[in-house]
Amino acid sequence: MGPRVQALLWRVDCRGMPMPYPLLGARAALARMTQGDILGLLLTDRESELSLAAWCRMTGNLLLCSTERLGVRCAVIKKGDGRCSNR
Amino acid sequence: MSKANGVKRVALIASKGTLDMAYPPLILASTAISMDWEAGIFFTFYGLDIIKKAKLEHLKVPSLANPAMPVPVPNIIGALPGMTAMATMMMKSWIKKAHVATLPDLLDVCREGGARLIGCQMTMDLMGVKKEELVDGIEVGGAATFLEYASEADVSLFI
Numbered sequence: 522m523g524p525r526v527q528a529l530l531w532r533v534d535c536r537g538m539p540m541p542y543p544l545l546g547a548r549a550a551l552a553r554m555t556q557g558d559i560l561g562l563l564l565t566d567r568e569s570e571l572s573l574a575a576w577c578r579m580t581g582n583l584l585l586c587s588t589e590r591l592g593v594r595c596a597v598i599k600k601g602d603g604r605c606s607n608r
Numbered sequence: 609m610s611k612a613n614g615v616k617r618v619a620l621i622a623s624k625g626t627l628d629m630a631y632p633p634l635i636l637a638s639t640a641i642s643m644d645w646e647a648g649i650f651f652t653f654y655g656l657d658i659i660k661k662a663k664l665e666h667l668k669v670p671s672l673a674n675p676a677m678p679v680p681v682p683n684i685i686g687a688l689p690g691m692t693a694m695a696t697m698m699m700k701s702w703i704k705k706a707h708v709a710t711l712p713d714l715l716d717v718c719r720e721g722g723a724r725l726i727g728c729q730m731t732m733d734l735m736g737v738k739k740e741e742l743v744d745g746i747e748v749g750g751a752a753t754f755l756e757y758a759s760e761a762d763v764s765l766f767i
Contacts, residue, residue: 539709540635541717544642566707572639579616579643605616 529597531560535569536593543569544576547598551582554600559585562596570594578606617646619758621766625654627667627699627711632767634658634714640763641721648724648761650754651746655767656731659742664712671695678702719745726753 533550535543543564550560564570570587573596577584581603587596618640622633633655637647657663671691672683679698685691703710709717718725726749727742739748747753758764 537707539707541638541642541714542709544639545717548642548644576639576643 529559529561531558533562535564537565540566540568551600556600556602558600560598564594581605615646617761618763619761620649622649622651622655622658623653625657627669630658630667630711637723638714638717648757650726652728653731656727659727659746661743668692669695669699
């Protein structure tokens with residue numbers, strides 16, 4: 522058996538949007554997803570990107586990675602159980 | 609003290625009516641909403657200007673006694689006529705350049721997210737402000753209204 526490949530079904534494009542719209546975009550998408558689903562979030566706002574780790578801890582989701590290329594940041598979030606993990 | 613249902617809550621007091629000081633309460637409240645928190649802002653004294661229809665889009669940046677301006681202006685120059693307008697214009701150009709959300713947009717996010725926006729009754733009496741002068745979706749309340757709300761808040765800040 523090869524590695525398990527999961528297609529990225531959920532994407533939100535928040536390029537050009539200022540804080541707090543990318544977070545609101547992530548919230549809206551995550552509300553429609555089920556636990557374990559993966560969300561790809563594209564953003565250009567630095568403040569939102571820096572907020573994402575804390576935001577994910579507070580909302581009970583998991584920030585898998587966050588990378589930047591050519592000025593666009595891509596964050597990958599796995600939907601969690603919704604329980605705040607900042608304890 | 610946290611609420612029994614586990615939903616977090618932030619209670620803010622907005623007491624300043626300048627363009628720069630209108631941002632912190634609105635950014636914090638809208639970010640709290642993005643995390644599914646409850647958010648409430650009590651607008652008191654000059655902070656009431658943030659929710660006045662006629663003022664919201666015309667809040668200004670003081671040019672006097674503000675040594676933190678990116679372009680420092682000596683107070684004696686800052687006191688000259690037109691300097692407040694100039695400082696405000698500069699700040700608005702930075703806001704535009706940095707793609708920062710505008711105050712009316714942030715207020716919309718708060719309203720649509722169900723934030724409690726409370727105008728201070730005492731301030732309205734003191735300054736002769738009528739409810740019709742405030743933007744839509746504002747409730748008018750007093751200190752006890754805020755304290756009751758804040759008594760169950762996880763985060764409470766005076767700005």
